[in-house]
Amino acid sequence: MTKFDALVKQSIVHLYQWSLTSSEAEFDEKLISFLLDIGPGMCSQIFSALLEDKMIQQVSYEPMSYVITRTLIRAAEEILEAELAESKMAPASDRIVTLDDNKPARQKAVAAIQEVIAEAEKSNEFGQLFADPNERIVVLSEMKSGLAILRDEAVARYSTIKNFIADRLAMIASKIPDAVVGVLAKKAIDALEAFIKGLFS
Incomplete structure (x- = not known):
């Protein structure tokens, strides 16, 4: 899990800033999309990293469930972007x-x-x-x-x-x-x- 620590910490701050300006409709649409994309395994890993680092309480006075959910979205975005950048460059075989x-x-x-x-x-x-x-x-x-x-x-x-x-x-x-x-x-x-x-x- 340590490889996600820095990314998750940064993601929480960015996510909280984003959550202040997003509408509930935008949030719901984004949440559903990313939960489907990352699957339960990745969700579990991200939640574990958040709880281990205890960063949630340091960046927000909002209810814990509110911040965790939005933090998950931002952390998932960062991970998916990195994976997508790599997967787009990989052909079927090396040649x-x-x-x-x-x-x-x-x-x-x-x-x-x-x-x-x-x-x-x-x-x-x-x-x-x-x-x-x-x-x-x-x-x-x-x-x-x-x-x-x-x-x-x-x-x-x-x-x-x-x-x-x-x-x-x-x-x-x-x-x-x-x-x-x-x-x-x-x-x-x-x-x-x-x-x-x-x-x-």
């Missing part, structure tokens, strides 16, 4: 792809990823994701290696793009979505997804 295809989309993806790396190198929020400073260095190195392949090579194995770039972008976007580097990561995911769709279409 070697020709990177010279779809050149404009390739250039946009490269530029977007370069922005993420440049921001990550100076971002305190990005550095705080790692308990071991050496892990930060390794992740940046992997992203740079993946970027070099995406930018310079004519062909590459899809798993290299996924493991060194796509997975790293998804991690950044899901864990620090409001930081500058998180916003840039979301844009890079969209650009990379558009390029990959062109490769497999």
Whole structure:
């Protein structure tokens, strides 16, 4: 459950702010949709994380049931967005792809990823994701290696793009979505997804 802790804490604050301006009709529609999407297993995991962290009481004077329900929605949104970003990039099988295809989309993806790396190198929020400073260095190195392949090579194995770039972008976007580097990561995911769709279409 620890991997959800930071996300859930952040989600509670954002959710409470959102709940102040949402109508009951909007809330009910959103609640039903997300409960159906995430299923009982994920609901149970999120509730457990909320209770363990005891964050609910720290952000609201509303009744506990009111805040828990809305917190679930926001936490589910964050988790689903990260899972969707990764699943959209995963083809049925790993294979070697020709990177010279779809050149404009390739250039946009490269530029977007370069922005993420440049921001990550100076971002305190990005550095705080790692308990071991050496892990930060390794992740940046992997992203740079993946970027070099995406930018310079004519062909590459899809798993290299996924493991060194796509997975790293998804991690950044899901864990620090409001930081500058998180916003840039979301844009890079969209650009990379558009390029990959062109490769497999």
